[in-house]
Amino acid sequence: MEFFLIIISAIFVNNILLAQFLGICPFLGVSNKLSTAVGMSGAVCFVITLATVVTYLINSYLLVPFGLEFLQTIAFILVIAALVQTVEIVLKKTSPSLYQALGIFLPLITTNCAVLGVAITVVTKQFTFGGEAHMLNLGQAAVYALSTSVGYGLAMILFAGLREHLAQNDVPESFRGLPIALVTVSIMAMAFLGFSGMV
Amino acid sequence: MSKWSLITKGLIKDNPTFVLVLGMCPTLATTTSAMNGLEMGLATLFVLVLSNIAISLIAPVVPDKVHIPVYIVVIATFVTVLQLLMQAYVPYVYATLGLFIPLIVVNCIVLGRAEAYANRHCVLDSALDGIGIGIGFTLSLTVIGIVREILGNGSIFGCKFIPGDGILAFVMAPGAFMVLGYLMVLFNKYLKKQ
Amino acid sequence: MVLCLAGVCLFCSAILALVYAVTSDPIRKASEQALAESIGRVLPEGLELSERRDENGMEYYVGTRDGVAGAYAVKASEIGFGGPLVLMVGVLPDGTVYNTSVLSHSETPGLGAKCGTDESFIGQWRGFSPDKVLKVKKDGGDVDAITASTITSRAYAKAVAKAVEAVKTLESSTGNKEGGQKNE
Numbered sequence: 001m002e003f004f005l006i007i008i009s010a011i012f013v014n015n016i017l018l019a020q021f022l023g024i025c026p027f028l029g030v031s032n033k034l035s036t037a038v039g040m041s042g043a044v045c046f047v048i049t050l051a052t053v054v055t056y057l058i059n060s061y062l063l064v065p066f067g068l069e070f071l072q073t074i075a076f077i078l079v080i081a082a083l084v085q086t087v088e089i090v091l092k093k094t095s096p097s098l099y100q101a102l103g104i105f106l107p108l109i110t111t112n113c114a115v116l117g118v119a120i121t122v123v124t125k126q127f128t129f130g131g132e133a134h135m136l137n138l139g140q141a142a143v144y145a146l147s148t149s150v151g152y153g154l155a156m157i158l159f160a161g162l163r164e165h166l167a168q169n170d171v172p173e174s175f176r177g178l179p180i181a182l183v184t185v186s187i188m189a190m191a192f193l194g195f196s197g198m199v
Numbered sequence: 200m201s202k203w204s205l206i207t208k209g210l211i212k213d214n215p216t217f218v219l220v221l222g223m224c225p226t227l228a229t230t231t232s233a234m235n236g237l238e239m240g241l242a243t244l245f246v247l248v249l250s251n252i253a254i255s256l257i258a259p260v261v262p263d264k265v266h267i268p269v270y271i272v273v274i275a276t277f278v279t280v281l282q283l284l285m286q287a288y289v290p291y292v293y294a295t296l297g298l299f300i301p302l303i304v305v306n307c308i309v310l311g312r313a314e315a316y317a318n319r320h321c322v323l324d325s326a327l328d329g330i331g332i333g334i335g336f337t338l339s340l341t342v343i344g345i346v347r348e349i350l351g352n353g354s355i356f357g358c359k360f361i362p363g364d365g366i367l368a369f370v371m372a373p374g375a376f377m378v379l380g381y382l383m384v385l386f387n388k389y390l391k392k393q
Numbered sequence: 394m395v396l397c398l399a400g401v402c403l404f405c406s407a408i409l410a411l412v413y414a415v416t417s418d419p420i421r422k423a424s425e426q427a428l429a430e431s432i433g434r435v436l437p438e439g440l441e442l443s444e445r446r447d448e449n450g451m452e453y454y455v456g457t458r459d460g461v462a463g464a465y466a467v468k469a470s471e472i473g474f475g476g477p478l479v480l481m482v483g484v485l486p487d488g489t490v491y492n493t494s495v496l497s498h499s500e501t502p503g504l505g506a507k508c509g510t511d512e513s514f515i516g517q518w519r520g521f522s523p524d525k526v527l528k529v530k531k532d533g534g535d536v537d538a539i540t541a542s543t544i545t546s547r548a549y550a551k552a553v554a555k556a557v558e559a560v561k562t563l564e565s566s567t568g569n570k571e572g573g574q575k576n577e
Contacts, residue, residue: 019372021228025307028223070283070413071406073301074275078402081268110271113224113305120301126477133470133477174384174391178220182380190373196501231502257401265398272398276405280412287419290427294497351503364540370503 006127006144011151012195016114018155018188019196023114027156028178030105032167037160041153043102045146047087047109048118051080052145055119056138076119081110114152118145159188205327209335215308216339216379217386222308225299226340227375233356236344238292239299240337242281244330246303249277251317251329258318270313275304308336346378428481428496432466435483435492440464451559464491465563467556473548475499478508480549482556486564488523490553498545505545514539514546518553527554 016022023044030036055076063069088106091099109115122141126133136144162184171180215221222243229239253273261269282300285293293300303309312332317325348354351369353361368374432442432454440456440463447453452468464486470479476499483491495509508514517537521527528534529546538546 021224021372021375022302024223024227025221028220070279070409073279073282073304074272074405074409077271077275077304078268081271111305111307111310113302116305117224117298117302120298124298128472128476133472174387179380179383179387182376182383186373186376186380189376190368193371193373260397261401262394262397265394268398269401272401272405276408279409283412283416283420287416287423290420290423365503367503367541371501 002140003143006140007147008198010144010147011154012192013198015151015155015192015195016118016148017152018185018192020117022117023112023152026105026108026112027152027159028181031156031160031163031181034157034160034164036105037156038153039101040105040108041149041156043105043109044112044114044152045149046102047080047084047106048115048149048152049142049145050087051083051115052119052122053138053142054083055079056122056141059123072120072123073116077110077116080115080119084110114149118148155188155192159185162188202324202327205324206331206334209331209333210338211390213332213335214339214386215332215336216343217383218390219308219311221311222306222336223379224302225306226343227372227379229296229299230340230344230347230375230378231370232348232352233341233344235295236340236342237337239296240333240340242285242296242300243303243306243308244333244337245281246274246277247309247312247333247336248326248329250274250309251312251325252322253277254313254317255320255322255325266318267310267314270310270318271304274309274313278304308332343375343378343382346382347374350374350378431481431494431496432483434494435466435481436464437483437485437491448559448563451555453559453563462486462564465556465560467559468496469552469556469559471548471552471555473498473500473508474505474542474544475501478545478548478552480552480556482553484557484560486560488557488561490518490521490557493518493549493553500542500545505539505542507539507542508545508549511539513537521553523557527551527557 010016014020017024017027026040026044030040058075058079059072063072063075068075084106088099091102091106122136122144127136127140127144128134163181166180166184175183209215211218213219216226225239225243230236250270250273254270257269257273258266278301281303282293285300312328316328320328345355347369348356349361350366351371351374352365353359353363366374369378436442436456440458443455443457445452445454454466455462456464456466465484467482467484468479469482470477472478478498478500479496481494481496483493485491493515498506498509500506500508514537525535526533527536527550529536529538529543529550531538531543532547534550536546536550
């Protein structure tokens, strides 16, 4: 039940893009085409889940026991950067087809604030389910990270579909490009507000 | 380029928010009121200036292959310094901005200026560039914050001048995207006229 | 190459350790001060404040006047709309709420977040009599909810009710004892 609540809340209610504003830059950057949006979502999904598990372990077994919480930001961003590099190298060697699909997006992910944002949120924020506030345990953190990134992918892919249609329409000159995209996202965010209060 | 134009270019020509479209996450998330936008802008300005100075100093001795990780570590250090200082001296501000202070590390503006400017210019120029871009960012965030606060709450910097509740959507997520979109339209119009 | 990276990391960690050492004291003081301020706001003036005490998992502070408990400041939390809503509630021994103050919340800006700023909502808690029902009007109580934020208001009322309940138990167990001491 708690997993179900975490999943619904992370995908719909607190959608990382439309409600928490994390990872907006790549969202606006690569959502021009549906195919790139799918590739980016896949890569983000993979990295967020992996990075969250690793940073969670580092935080609870290295930083907290030694009283080094003030190194959190620096340690997390280094871990994420190293992880992205490793994933890139491993994918290149073991699965060239997957590497071709995700490869070009991987370097961009280090500076995607969604990754660092989720990693920090998981170790600092209290989550509410079952009528009480808890810190997440490792399993819950992994589920939260995975479902958050699914929410990221969902919003990204939906929006890329809209944007492909938008490109064929006659838009006033000053609105062309990003402004009309932002107004469209705004309407999407309004639709997602309808989920609030569900969990 | 004259020293003065280094500072002023961030306002219009290289405005980080409306022209370069960088650092969108804090721009959208923290501008629920004019004050929050201003505070977030100043926090970013602090990190931007210091990291520009530090990076222009160390850039000549850093091997090319590891320059990105080194820059990230330098930026993360300044961000943590800022975090600790804010917790100690302005805990209320830290509580409102919350997650978005550590996230300055991954703000594309900071790493972008390090890569595009600070690593090949002298310390003074880099510092001025940081100040210029930082002020541009701060002003943009404050303007977005002002518009959202007027529409959403009927007040500016907490001074209420329209009675009633305001249009709530503008304080919430959809309003952030919409205000940014429409301000960008106005900015484009203005740039074209010139 | 690796040496350079390691060197930078070490140097940066050293700087951070230094800044941490300098700021850790002010950080602790700032959070203590915030707590003391919120306790001061919710209790009547001129009381002598006790150390932190814990009872049934709730943190509370007793304000005494001449050795008699004059009021209690109870930290109470409840799940709001966006996450935990933590309050400091000042309660007089007879169960009257003296005042309340929000310690932390994660409610929606412009909606539930008004629980910390909306004067007409905060004001109603001052001197909230024990005869009134600690529920929002929608649920048949006497609390005026914040417009369009029933869930936050409900959580606020619940947290206050918890605090009042805790003070009632405290009074029935320790009140007699302290009263007895006074008679000696």
